Amino acid sequence: MGSNADATSTGPLVGADPEPIRAAIEDENPLSGTRGFAGRVDGSLVRDVLGRYPLFLDGDGQDRWAFDPTELADPTPLPAGQVVDPAGNRREVWSLPDPSPRDGTAAVRAVGNAIDDALADVDTDGLAIAFSGGVDSALLAARLEAPLYVAGFPNSHDVRAARETARLLDREVRVVELDHDALVEAVPPVATATGRTNAMAVEIALPLYLVAKRAAADGFDRLAVGQGADELFGGYAKVARAPEDPRVAAETVRGARREVLESLPDQLTRDVLAIRAGGVEPVAPLLADGVVEAGLALPGSLLVTDRGERKYALRLAARKWLPDPVAFREKKALQYGSLVARELDRVARQAGFKRRMDDHVTQYVESLLE
Template sequence: MAGGLTDETAVTLRGADSDTVRSALETGESLPGTRGFAGEIDGHLVRDVLGRQPLFFDGDDPDKWAFDRATLTDPTPLSAGHVVEPDGGQREVWSLPTPVAHDGPAAVTGLGEAIDASLGSVESDGLAIAFSGGIDSALLAARLDAPLYVAGFPDSHDVKAARESARLLGREVRVVELDHDALVETVPPVVRATGRTNTMDVEIALPLYLVARRAAADGFDRLAVGQGADELFGGYAKVARAPEDPRVEADTVRCARREILGSVPAQLERDVLALRGAGVEPVAPLLDDRVVEAGLALSGRLLVSDRGERKYALRLSAREWLPDRITFREKKALQYGTLVARELDRLARQAGFKRRMDDHVGQYIESLVE
C-alpha cells in the first residue's frame, strides 16, 4: 500500500499520531484516546473502530487509496476497525468493548466528566458550531466559544428551536434560510461529495452542507457537530421500544443501542464527506473516545428511563451546563426539523415525480445530477 495516496495533500494519517495508532495495533485497544483516525501506517491502511475518519481504496487498483472518494475510479470504503494488509486483504483488529453496565449517579457523573474533558480540549480557532437547538448541539454551544449556525426553511422546527435555545444561552444564532433554489442547486455538489443519491442520505447531507458552506464563506474552516449522540446514548425510538420494535433484532435496550452503533461508520462517511465538500473539517466532541467509553458503560435504564425518556443519562449530565428547557426538549430528525424532506418531496412532485411512483424523490434527485 505504500505510496498509494491519491489526495492532493501529503498527509498519510488523519486524526492521531503514528505512535498512538501503532500502540493501538499492537494492543488491540479500540479506544486509544482519539476522535477517530484513518490512513496509512507502516504499509497498512487503518480505520478506527467507529469509522470517524473515512478512508477508501480503489477496487480496480487496491494499491491506490484516498481520504476523498472522488479521487478514485472505484472507491471502496475501508470497514471501520479494519486494516488492509500489504497483500490487499482486510482484517478486523478493533471492535467496540462491552463493559459491565453501570447505573446510578456515579455513571452520570462519569459521563459528565468525559464530556467536559472532550469539550475542554476543542480549540476555538477557526471553529463554528452547527446548532439546531437540541441538547447535543446546545452542549457544544454552552462550552465552546464559537458562532452558531442553523439551516432550515423559515417556518421550520430547527430554526425556531435554535433561536429559542440561543436566547436561553445568551447567544446569537446565524440562520441559513433555505428555499427551493438552494435545494436544487445544492443536490449535485452533495451527491458528488458523498457519492450517494438515495433520498434519506441526500436529505440529511443537504442542510449540513449548506451550514458548512456558509460558515466557510464567513472564514471558518472547522465545524463542531453533535453527531453520534443519538446512536451512543439511546436517542432512537426503536432502541427505546426494544425488543418489541421489529426494526431491531436485540432483546434489550442496551443491546439495541449496540446494534444501532453499527450504522455509525456509514453515517459518518456521508456527513464528513459532505462537510469537507463544503469547505470545513468536522469536529465531533461527543464521539471522543472518552465519551464513547463512558457511554458504552451506561445501563439500559440510563439510556432510556423508566418513563421512556431517551438519552436519559446525557440529559441528566447536561443539566450542569444547560437549562431544563433545552435539556429535555425533544428533537426532530435533521431532514424533518429543517423541512428539507418536505420541500424535496414538493419539488419532486412539481417536476412530475408523483408519490405513486417508486421512490419518487430519489428519482427526482437522480434527474438533477444526470
C-alpha cells in the first residue's frame, strides 16, 4: 500500500515502477525495496509477497483482471507472491524469507533505522493519518506532518486513547464520531467494496472506511495507516501464547508470527478495498520492504517478552520518537476499540437478528444488501 511514489490505483501497475519488479522477478527477490505492488509488467500479472495490493482475476481465466473486484463477474484474488505469464502459466516467484535472528541490540537498531527510512520516504502532500493512539499510528503521527483522524463511538477506547496520545505528542486529532445511523449507512458500501459479509470482516473495515470517507471529504486523497505492524512484530495474543494457543500450529513465537504474516494478504485486501471505497488511497509505511526485512530477523524474545509484552522490539525502537506512555501503550483491536463490533451487534438485535440465530450479525449484514 503505497510506493516510493505513493501510486494510485489507476494504470496497469500500482505500488512501484516496472524496473525493480523486473529485477525482483529475475532474482526471485521477495523484498526488493518497495512497499508492495500489483498489476501487469511486460504482459505478466504480478502481486508482491505480502499481497500489499489486491489484484483479481475473473474466475480461473487470465484475460480479464482488475484491482477492484466489483469490475469482474467472478473475482478471484491472485495469491501473493505469484506471477502469471502472458501464456497464462502461474508460478510462485516469491516467498517470505526466514532469516536467522539477529542479536538483540542490533535487531532493535535495525528496526528503528528501517522505520526511519520508511517514514522519511512518505510524501505528505494530500496525506491524512488514521490514528488510534497506539504505538503504530503514533509513529506515523510523530514523523509525518499530516492531520490525524480517529473513528469511534463516544467515549470508546480508541477515541480516548487517540486524544490522550495526541495531547502527549502536542498534536490535535479529528474525531469521526459514530452513531447507529452512520454505522448502518456504511455497511452496504463496505460489504460491496470488500466482497465480504462476514461480521468480523465488516466490523474491522467499517472504521477504516469511515475515516477514509471523512478524510476524502476534507480534501485529502491518501491515508497513512499502521497496518501490518501487529502481524510483523508479534502483536497478537495467539502469537504471544504459542505453542499453547490452539489458534496457531507453530511451536515457537517466531513460527506463530510467520503463520500470522501469511494471513496478511487476505486482511490487506479487505483493508485496501475499504479505504479506497472511502475515496482515498492507503499508504502503509510500516510494511515497507526494509521494515519487513528487519522485523523478520527479530528473535522471539523481542517479539514477545517473558512477561508477555508484545511488539517489544517495535516499542523499544519507537522510544526514539515517542514518550514511553505512548510507546508502551496497550491497544484494543480496531473493531473493539472503536465499539463498532458491540454497536453493530446491538443494531442487529434491534432489527430482529437475535444472538440465538447462527452468526446473527452476518445475517443482518446480508439483509442490508438485499
